[in-house]
Amino acid sequence: MLKFIGKRTVQNILVFIVFLTATFFLLQAQPGDITDQFLSNPKITPEVRQQFAERLGLTGTLWEQYVRYMKNFFTGNLGVSFSEYPKEVMDIIAERLPRTLALFLFATFLAFIVGFKSGKLLAWRRGKRGEHVITLTGVFFQTVFYPWFAVVMIWIFAFFLGWFPAGKFLTVDKWLTAERTFDANAVFDRMLLTVLAVAVLIIAAEIIGRRMNSRVAGRRFIWGTRVLTLIALVVWWEAVWPEMIPFALDIAYHLVLPTVTLSFVGFGGWMLLTRASMLETLREDYILTARAKGLPDKVVRDRHAARNALLPVTTSLVIGLAFLIGGGVVTETVFSWPGMGQTLLSAASQQDIPLTIGAFAFIAVLALIAHLVVDIMYMYLDPRIRVGG
Amino acid sequence: MTTDLHQSTEEMLAESLWKVRLKLAWRSFRKGWASFVENRIGLLGLGIIALYGLMALAHPILLDTVWDPRVYDPIIGYDAPATIKTIVPDGQVTDPETQVSLLEARLINPILKVGETLEIREQPASPSRKHLLGTDPLGRDVLSQLMFSTRAAFLLGVVASLVTVFIATTVGSVSAFFGGLIDTFFMRLADLILLVPFLPLLIVLSALFQFGLLHLALMIGILGGFGGTAIILKSQALSISVKPFIDAARIAGGGKMHLIFRHIIPNVLPLSFLYMMFSVTDAISIEATLSFLGLLNIDMSWGIMIYQASVQGYLLSGTKYWWLLMPAGLSVTLLAGSFFLVGRAMDEIINPRLRKR
């Protein structure tokens, strides 16, 4: 198992190197000298430009340039942003990556859970009325023109119903008028860490609980951990960061609508896929065995059919993730969510090459890690790969 | 099924190969069409595609006949219905159709006084008999833009999907047939492309180069063709290249190229055609998204229509200016979705695994 993970990690690093190489040659092939592009900006002196050219490795022979470019990348030396001069690209990314991560993780989670559950239930009631409506709904969410859909969501939920803010990361007034000793990034990073800690605890409990010999004790352990984790979360924030709570809630409130909107991108595809996969699974002989054993319908559906239907869905998760990453860029733009996607886009449209490349590289890393996680998840789910085989 | 095959073998003796092929193709097309018609959803998709096809065809004809290009040209046309309103003191507007308050009037021209008249040009204008879907912020007819963009969408979709399928079919067949190093290379390449986040990559590329519609179509086609579609078509080609008739053809002395082009590729084509539908869907949504983000160098498209509305500040204007966003957004959704529906319906016919008993 560790060998498998190691192999995949090495593979992904190789892929990343190929990425960077390709980007390097694209930069070379680009018409004109990129350092000329900000000639009109008086803040950027010729020295800065020279420095930038060196950092990106644009001086010397092609090979020298390439080596320097790669070295800079792996030492985190991505240069200075032009459009947000004189901020370091690395600093900009460090600030915005967590926000994108949060949006992406929550939306993926939501889309997957809802898509999988609804696909499962819809397959179970196959042959009943509404088959066409379901397919059309799924296809609609899968192929809807997403930026437009996001705008419509804002219309409905922010303007028409007024339930959520129309965009942005936080309520500016609230933050400006309040006395505080911390900035938004500090609050947000703590929120993200909390969520990750909770997720790790719950997943660990799930794994340990399933390994327990007695199923009843296992279930008790899993639920106990869930409840305790939630209590610990509340207690921790009340005790350690009480002054941050209202601000954290403000950010969370701003996060809801973009997350839900983005999750729709993945939802349709996953629902259709789960339904198809589940219908296929229901034809398997072991489903017949399970029913012949006199197991209740719910057990046959969840423990036998859905559990196996999950395998092909996990394999195709990769495609859904690509959708979600693309959708994330659009979501950030439409909702003015200051994350990597918005940064990439504004950098690209202002020809801020260092920032564009840096943001893209990190989005690519995000995608690679997501794929790695999916691979590991698949291995965990399928004993034929996990055990021997 | 089996009787069909027997029959065709006999015919093959009598007729030349291409004739038989054509006949077989026609026969399987008719059979496929029959099941396609049964699948209501696929038919719905086809209907919507046909509708948009008609719109694309009708546009130049309309411009030649009933539509005055000065008014209706999608890019340089201009028309802003003017109404003449009398200025009344603030708070005394009784009939907003003919009166305007001093405050509002002074926003347009600060030297105006009560009692004077003001010509107000409605721009964007709401739908009227003259402009069924209203006009955009630059006074251009939205319906005309919508129809004009249909052509761009089809052009882009067809070019991108043809390129995709051409590359994927060739790569898939060649990899399956030769195996070895060639196969490994193309499959690793496909994995690599699958791993790259597609939209961000196109954003980066459009920052480096200026993209027009055709460039974009080629880009999408190349990335799609060397990517996932190649993997799928390769596995199809692989399942064909182990069939006995390939061995037979090989023994009969067929050269490699002959085998690939005459035997493997024709058998992969139905699946290629299916994936063409899906790549049209992708191409249309990607173009619209990139246009929406303002990254493309295109005169007019559905994405551009929404982009312009957003640049002029109408993006979040609620339902008041619905005609600026709804027709274009719905069109992208409908056309992309329809190709997807047709692809799904074809998938059920071509992939027997999914076919109902």
Added chain:
Amino acid sequence: MEHILEVNDLTMHYTVKEGEVMAVDDVSFALGRGEALGLVGESGCGKTSVAMSLIRLLADNAEIQKGSIVLDGVDLVPLVEEEMRTHRWADISMVFQGAMNAWNPVYKVGDQIWEAMQTHFPLMTESEARERIAELFRLVGLNPAMMDRYPHEFSGGMRQRAIIAMALSCNPKVIIADEPTTALDVIVQDQILKELKKIQQELGMSIIYISHDVAVIAEVSDRIGVMYAGKLVELGPTDEVFPRPRHPYAYLLLASTPSVKGPRRKLAPLEGEPPNLLHPPAGCRFHPRCPFATEVCATDEPPYTEVDEGHIVACWNWEQVPELGRLEA
């Protein structure tokens, strides 16, 4: 002999777009306690349909039209799904046709057996269950340690043995074995059949064997029923039916099978294709293929005749059927 299972006039149809597939038509038989009954017939004659009707695991488009299935005094046909569920496995269990794929690949074999026991004996503790599974594994010739393995770690024969262990796990009154060994290679097939037979006799189990393979049925069953196109055409003790089948179809079927017991017989071909059960032939369903057919066969359905004690046949001309081995010409 006391009957554990009585099937009367069982009729089951599948509804398809073109009409009704009459897969099981007026089938009646009884199974004694501790008895092994074999059902034999060509592919598609409705054997699996009978089995699935008995355990009431029918496809969505299937419906039991009439008849009763009385298991130890309880008629299963009118039961609602929830009641039927409590009878499955606890009272009537099954070894499936596609047993190779009968295991869920993601759970351990032992857990899948335990799951059945847990459903029907909720009070059983885990250690009791493990002990029981170990005992069953030994009975079917498997190493008890294998219960903590996944199905993909089992060979085909081992999976099948484990399936048999699972079928025994809840002490059912009746076991149905539908093609229990078809997917296995001949040697393993033989071993497993012998063991199954041994277990059946040791435990005094009542079992219904289903197979298209006459040799298999001959080896393991006390009585044999021959099915043709959804109908039971002959039923009698194996010792009687085998040497002297009375129904023309049974006759041709046995004649075309290399003999299991006794000398090798000359192969007589069974011509034609089995009928389409959507529109089965009128009268005797076998008449288009029957070398003994007379006029009446095409119009009237043959009644059951008791040709010997406990040996019944549905044929107008059963007396014309010669002894096996006489059809040399």
